[in-house]
Amino acid sequence: xxxxxxxxxxxxxxxxxxxxxxxxxxxxxxxxxxxxxxxxxxxxxxxxxxxxxxxxxxxxxxxxxxxxxxxxxxxxxxxxxxxxxxxxxxxxxxxxxxxxxxxxxxxxxxxxxxxxxxxxxxxxxxxxxxxxxxxxxxxxxxxxxxxxxxxxxxxxxxxxxxxxxxxxxxxxxxxxxxxxxxxxxxxxxxxxxxxxxxxxxxxxxxxxxxxxxxxxxxxxxxxxxxxxxxxxxxxxxxxxxxxxxxxxxxxxx
Amino acid sequence: xxxxxxxxxxxxxxxxxxxxxxxxxxxxxxxxxxxxxxxxxxxxxxxxxxxxxxxxxxxxxxxxxxxxxxxxxxxxxxxxxxxxxxxxxxxxxxxxxxxxxxxxxxxxxxxxxxxxxxxxxxxxxxxxxxxxxxxxxxxxxxxxxxxxxxxxxxxxxxxxxxxxxxxxxxxxxxxxxxxxxxxxxxxxxxxxxxxxxxxxxxxxxxxxxxxxxxxxxxxxxxxxxxxx
Amino acid sequence: xxxxxxxxxxxxxxxxxxxxxxxxxxxxxxxxxxxxxxxxxxxxxxxxxxxxxxxxxxxxxxxxxxxxxxxxxxxxxxxxxxxxxxxxxxxxxxxxxxxxxxxxxxxxxxxxxxxxxxxxxxxxxxxxxxxxxxxxxxxxxxxxxxxxxxxxxxxxxxxxxxxxxxxxxxxxxxxxxxxxxxxxxxxxxxxxxxxxxxxxxxxxxxxxxxxxxxxxxxxxxxxxxxxxxxxxxx
Numbered sequence: 001x002x003x004x005x006x007x008x009x010x011x012x013x014x015x016x017x018x019x020x021x022x023x024x025x026x027x028x029x030x031x032x033x034x035x036x037x038x039x040x041x042x043x044x045x046x047x048x049x050x051x052x053x054x055x056x057x058x059x060x061x062x063x064x065x066x067x068x069x070x071x072x073x074x075x076x077x078x079x080x081x082x083x084x085x086x087x088x089x090x091x092x093x094x095x096x097x098x099x100x101x102x103x104x105x106x107x108x109x110x111x112x113x114x115x116x117x118x119x120x121x122x123x124x125x126x127x128x129x130x131x132x133x134x135x136x137x138x139x140x141x142x143x144x145x146x147x148x149x150x151x152x153x154x155x156x157x158x159x160x161x162x163x164x165x166x167x168x169x170x171x172x173x174x175x176x177x178x179x180x181x182x183x184x185x186x187x188x189x190x191x192x193x194x195x196x197x198x199x200x201x202x203x204x205x206x207x208x209x210x211x212x213x214x215x216x217x218x219x220x221x222x223x224x225x226x227x228x229x230x231x232x233x234x235x236x237x238x239x240x241x242x243x244x245x246x247x248x249x250x251x252x253x
Numbered sequence: 254x255x256x257x258x259x260x261x262x263x264x265x266x267x268x269x270x271x272x273x274x275x276x277x278x279x280x281x282x283x284x285x286x287x288x289x290x291x292x293x294x295x296x297x298x299x300x301x302x303x304x305x306x307x308x309x310x311x312x313x314x315x316x317x318x319x320x321x322x323x324x325x326x327x328x329x330x331x332x333x334x335x336x337x338x339x340x341x342x343x344x345x346x347x348x349x350x351x352x353x354x355x356x357x358x359x360x361x362x363x364x365x366x367x368x369x370x371x372x373x374x375x376x377x378x379x380x381x382x383x384x385x386x387x388x389x390x391x392x393x394x395x396x397x398x399x400x401x402x403x404x405x406x407x408x409x410x411x412x413x414x415x416x417x418x419x420x421x422x423x424x425x426x427x428x429x430x431x432x433x434x435x436x437x438x439x440x441x442x443x444x445x446x447x448x449x450x451x452x453x454x455x456x457x458x459x460x461x462x463x464x465x466x467x468x469x470x471x472x473x474x475x476x477x478x479x480x481x
Numbered sequence: 482x483x484x485x486x487x488x489x490x491x492x493x494x495x496x497x498x499x500x501x502x503x504x505x506x507x508x509x510x511x512x513x514x515x516x517x518x519x520x521x522x523x524x525x526x527x528x529x530x531x532x533x534x535x536x537x538x539x540x541x542x543x544x545x546x547x548x549x550x551x552x553x554x555x556x557x558x559x560x561x562x563x564x565x566x567x568x569x570x571x572x573x574x575x576x577x578x579x580x581x582x583x584x585x586x587x588x589x590x591x592x593x594x595x596x597x598x599x600x601x602x603x604x605x606x607x608x609x610x611x612x613x614x615x616x617x618x619x620x621x622x623x624x625x626x627x628x629x630x631x632x633x634x635x636x637x638x639x640x641x642x643x644x645x646x647x648x649x650x651x652x653x654x655x656x657x658x659x660x661x662x663x664x665x666x667x668x669x670x671x672x673x674x675x676x677x678x679x680x681x682x683x684x685x686x687x688x689x690x691x692x693x694x695x696x697x698x699x700x701x702x703x704x705x706x707x708x709x710x711x712x713x714x715x
Binding site: 266267295311312313383 | 588666
């Protein structure tokens with residue numbers, strides 16, 4: 001399947017798997033993927049599969065926010081998911097993915113960081129969100145965000161026993177997300193805008209814009225790809241993201 | 254129909270629109286974008302034959318062209334020849350079959366050109382994959398011994414050489430030095446005394462610094478007279 | 482609460498004072514400094530030069546490699562020297578911001594290295610870096626079909642503003658920061674956002690970015706021209 005074939009199909013408004021340009025593949029979201037996590041989820045979009053585990057720990061707050069906890073998002077692009085992923089510390093792709101997921105969650109304030117405070121200036125909860133793609137068939141960003149939000153929704157705090165976190169325990173207390181910042185990545189191929197690319201389509205994209213939307217407000221954006229975007233493109237891409245927010249939110253209920 | 258949007262010898266910057274319309278063709282230092290000719294280098298623009306828009310870059314690495322005389326340094330050897338640094342993005346190669354000397358099979362190549370040696374060579378061929386082939390077969394091409402080497406911006410080489418070699422000829426006469434100016438910005442100076450070599454060095458660096466100020470030729474004449 | 486007056490007295494659509502210099506690093510093939518307010522970025526370009534290790538080479542065209550770094554003393558609280566996740570990401574988006582205007586087809590197997598160093602930081606550092614890098618690339622003679630200029634726009638409290646400084650970026654009632662880079666032709670090559678805005682506000686901010694980038698583009702061109710002032714072929 002060569003790149004020109006995919007491009008020419010898209011010009012005609014078609015895709016190799018018969019989807020429409022603005023159509024997502026089948027989405028399946030499950031929880032309880034990994035027992036030792038405080039909360040975990042798996043998101044499958046077509047054959048792309050990402051699992052996310054949430055862990056809590058107590059740490060010191062940052063000096064400029066003594067009454068707030070925080071989230072720490074990491075993405076590990078393991079060779080399991082894609083033979084092009086190499087072992088070693090996170091490269092730019094993994095770093096970008098983690099930071100895009102982080103931004104949407106952090107900027108939407110769907111988690112109240114002040115509620116993560118245990119003892120002002122001394123002890124706060126740190127929420128670790130670790131993303132592991134298991135199969136990369138394109139569109140890792142959107143799958144990672146959905147899995148992360150589900151894992152966060154399910155996560156339960158561990159007990160604190162004798163002033164230390166008992167990592168093997170679970171309370172009934174969760175995070176209570178105030179909103180769901182859904183990220184939709186819109187990809188540009190020539191002058192066409194499509195969503196949810198698969199592996200083959202991802203190789204021919206010219207540019208992408210990830211837009212995180214919660215309740216109609218934009219909380220994060222990230223442009224990627226080597227080709228510039230016109231003002232007009234961005235306008236249309238935001239509209240698509242707004243539309244998809246409503247559709248994708250259903251899978252998180 | 255078309256429109257020229259510059260005056261002869263204007264200084265242009267990447268992105269500057271030089272001409273509109275399909276009548277004009279880009280001929281160096283500029284490109285066509287749809288129906289416009291756009292500068293893609295900082296340089297001086299001119300119109301040739303009323304059709305070709307040309308920008309002479311004022312900056313940039315030396316890009317080797319077949320026929321150029323260059324001065325390079327031996328940085329590597331293999332059984333088939335030598336590799337030289339000629340101050341451009343790629344190493345150049347000098348194959349055994351392209352040197353003036355006769356080299357016996359199994360000879361020790363280092364006897365002819367060794368690491369660090371400087372060679373005046375001609376660019377024979379540049380392939381699509383940026384393989385630059387040099388040759389030392391030809392008049393004046395050889396390993397350099399003695400004298401000194403200075404480096405100038407390759408974009409200034411035409412000024413140092415001058416119209417039909419007039420500038421470098423004047424330098425040679427007034428300083429009593431042998432001077433070879435490589436297109437890659439490496440210049441070899443060999444004089445009878447080190448004072449002569451120093452004068453030639455200063456003169457060439459002066460040309461490099463002041464190439465943009467009018468009246469260069471006269472100024473250089475004056476400078477060389479004064480120094481004698 | 483309403484943000485009625487900017488912290489430093491600027492108008493909402495007014496940029497901080499800007500300054501640009503070319504050729505500040507003699508060893509580099511191209512170099513430039515760009516200062517906006519108290520943010521100072523320097524960029525050095527080395528290349529095109531042969532790329533090692535060989536397996537990273539692209540036989541069809543040269544590649545661009547950008548590295549964004551902040552000196553440890555550029556910020557009030559000492560920053561540990563070396564790369565961070567933030568600088569890794571900024572290096573990536575900087576490369577994406579510049580590559581669309583470069584023509585590296587005539588440099589197969591070669592690399593153009595761009596090193597950006599933030600000497601002093603008061604917000605807008607990645608934008609200042611991209612602006613400086615664009616001038617440095619032109620100075621190095623890398624073929625490029627346009628310059629790239631970058632500015633941060635955003636929403637501080639309830640106002641749409643251009644060129645946020647640190648105070649505004651950290652504004653306690655909320656701020657949305659939107660770094661944007663575009664070519665002289667208004668092609669957008671960098672776009673990021675973090676905060677909370679409606680689509681309308683975002684589009685207003687983008688228009689403001691267009692205005693700011695035009696201003697910066699003028700400064701870049703003026704700086705390049707003046708460096709070669711008086712150049713004429715005899």
